[in-house]
Amino acid sequence: MEYISIIVLVVIFVSLMALGVPVAWSLGLSGFITLIVTVATVPSATTIAQRMGTGLDSFSLLAIPFFILAGEIMNRGGIANRLINLAKSITGRLPGGLLYVNVIAAMLFGAIAGSAVAAASAIGGILGPRMEKEGYPKELGAAVNITSSTTGLIIPPSNILIVYSLASGGVSIGALFVAGYLPGLFVGLLLMLTAAVFIKKHNLPPGEMTSWKELGVKFFSAFPSLMLLVVVIGGIVIGIFTATEASAIAVIYTLALSFFYKELRVKDVPAILLKASETTAIVMLLIATSMSMSWVMSSEDIPQSISNALLTLSDNKFVVLIMINLILLFVGLFMDMTPAVLIFTPIFLPVVVSLGIDPIHFGIIMVTNLCIGICTPPVGSVLFVGVGVAKTTIAKIFLPLLPFFLAMVFGLVVITLWPEMTLWLPSLFGL
């Protein structure tokens, strides 16, 4: 019986998405249709509506609109620019330095805003034209920009880790945030090493020399933005405030800073609020319909049958993790990150926990894995934005992207097989 539901669900969902129906509505409709196969129509409709409402009823989810808003303010208020300038004065002088600048800026930006799409459009928009002027191949620059902007999803604060915390039934957000640092930096480093190979191959020019004095100036001007990081993450780790409160403080802080820089006026604020509301609503509708879909799946016992199937194949934890990784890589090709995390966490988490894997470790694995998915066609939100910003096409960028994908996959393998890299920092802080 469960298998019929799985087939109905998957077939309807995939065909709707392929036709171009927005992902969130496809999730909702396929969940609804699956439910009315076994349950009467009126209770089904009422239950799905209720799940959509209660799916959003969570204090930790509130951090998402606030971090999105803080990112939007950073973009318009000159903070993003200052972070890029700092990155530029660190690695700009190296041959092909702008590529490293891109990776470092993405990590810094992501470390504050927690959104890969925002990072890709902000940094690509600023660095792209400079790279073109200095003769960098456009597609190479875009490939670096797209892949490196995902590091911001692993490095805290990260909206997707908040979503994982919700889906996992309450893994500590603070612990997940701290756990993300080393894996995120590791992936960033791998991307820089990959970029180095191509810098040699294309013989890219060094940038302008920066003196120590200038580095100091740039650091000083970016210092208040970097302080935000300390306040937000420090506050969460020490337990002064929750992730949600920290995100609201991030909004107030970035707003005050942008007013101080005189790059933002009070009359610009409504437009920023509207833009952030739109981005939030896109994520929230995905969460609402994913939650109802996830509920339908568990009421049809689908997670149970999938985990039984997985455990009959093997009970070695690394074999199971690798199988789950392969499934998620495949899922990531077609599905955006938020629904993937909300739908697959309840399915896979019980399996891996029963094999003795730490839920924090699994969260970082899952997010790192799906970071690859959002850069790959046919469905990749960051890919679309990165390609759009660079004014190139998916067909042209595919080959230059491949080596960077391989670097990310290598990073994923290491993160999966070496739990200590993820779990060492949280244990150090006693989280």
Place this chain on the structure above:
Amino acid sequence: MNEYNPYTFRSRLDKAVGFLLVVILGIMVLNVTWQVVSRYVFQAPSSFTDELSRYLLIWLGMLGAAYVAGQNDHLAIDILPQKLKGRKKIRLQIFISIVIIAFVLPVMILGGSNLVYITYVLGQKSATLQVPLAYVYAIIPLSGLLVAYYQIADIIELLKNEPAD
């Protein structure tokens, strides 16, 4: 295609919904900031802020989802719609709008209204604010109505512009 006209019903509706979204998100920020301030500065943790922001988030998410549907900005794989041209493209876009209505009408509008009705009859109230939960959930059918309106308006617009080939 069409010149933007600020006086049509649709653009007025967009403006009104957009204004509401800005107000809701603004209140949310102030509200959570107040929560932190009241706890640390005044040593008196406020009790209503947690609940208020959660309900505002449901409103922001649902109302915003309708707004974004009106702008056709929800995340979709638009490979097929981009590839098709002329009449076929318009047919597909109409089909997509119908699919959205097929979800919104039974689930959000009818199921949502039923949910509001049930919680209203049962008199369920929130824990601290004592707000009837029916008011919180009312945004689900409301948002459903807005989405349905936008889809129907899109279909009418598409039919008007359908090339006769």
